[in-house]
């Protein structure tokens with residue numbers, strides 16, 4: 364049985380929030396809010412997040428696994444977008460959290476997230492961060508390497524507090540995605556080589572307060588292929604079997620990371636979460652039979668929040684270089700969305716105030732920052748753009764605000780959450796004063 368929210372999801376344009384529609388003025392609307400009105404009220408650039416899409420993705424993930432393998436936990440990778448209101452909303456949906464810094468942990472606490480469902484990641488956590496994790500008693504510390512294991516041992520002994528740990532395993536599995544966001548290949552800074560996993564478990568078993576409870580791997584991000592996940596499930600279950608045989612210790616958790624890709628362009632071949640769950644669970648159930656029904660954990664970031672977000676920009680200048688290229692310049696760019704310049708990421712957009720107008724020209728969307736490479740979208744078909752038009756770029760919910768900078772001392776944009784015709788400011792626009800808040804004047 365599909366809920367209304369899910370039916371909505373299956374019927375809509377896959378790279379847009381599920382509530383997006385064109386209203387009687389010919390304007391794009393999300394969450395019942397006219398985007399041109401939002402731009403006028405809150406200014407641009409503006410991040411807009413659709414609550415229904417976020418909730419629907421959480422439910423879609425949970426429904427896909429429920430019934431197939433009930434002992435599944437979905438945890439949200441906070442690095443994709445970490446804001447108090449967003450984490451509160453996800454917590455309300457019964458989602459756990461992957462944090463990878465003391466900062467993300469702090470925000471998760473401010474959002475009242477359940478500490479026992481927090482997994483603390485990172486390949487070089489500081490002593491202070493490990494101390495915080497132990498002191499607060501977060502659900503799991505995901506230990507990346509032997510140095511960290513020893514540091515954690517010392518910290519737990521001093522505090523006389525226990526820490527339940529997973530080991531991050533480097534599985535030697537290559538996923539097909541941009542090289543910067545591949546993480547499971549042998550030549551990676553992340554994780555303990557699978558051949559050394561048993562040694563790590565044996566070492567942890569000698570520690571008084573550190574308790575090994577499971578295995579973790581994350582093979583990369585923006586992945587469209589299910590095969591590397593199947594290979595990973597097999598590998599981690601086999602490894603858990605070897606751990607049990609050699610040490611007698613059961614893995615309570617098998618965490619297969621995040622990385623499921625989303626449709627940025629309207630033409631990317633995404634896998635449905637239902638198919639993901641069905642294929643993964645089939646192999647997992649089969650391979651984990653002798654492991655005592657461990658908890659299966661997935662930690663998606665992008666595929667929960669990515670499509671829910673759009674960014675609105677105002678077009679401020681237009682430059683036509685005859686026979687070569689027409690640039691339309693917007694009031695944001697690489698500081699609010701560094702993905703095009705970092706990974707050559709491709710985005711889709713339309714003019715929010717001319718959403719039904721025919722696309723008559725090919726343009727390149729330039730940012731406002733002092734680099735020629737600051738182009739948000741190369742060669743996109745749009746209706747004839749004029750100064751003051753509002754450009755809406757899709758799929759900016761993940762890894763945009765979370766990787767934003769103050770380059771050229773431009774303040775980061777505001778963010779609003781929209782639902783049912785109501786827009787709520789969940790992040791203020793940075794003002795000039797914010798830019799010097801940490802300056803020490805001599």
Ligand code: LLP
Pocket residue numbers: 440442443461484544581583584585620621622623662663664665666702706761762766
């Ligand atoms: N778990 C771990 C341990 C991770 O490192 C990540 C992402 C995730 C889960 C979530 O992956 P997701 O489901 O969001 O793909 N800045 C890049 C993405 C870097 C991802 C880093 N780790 C981008 O903009 O594409």
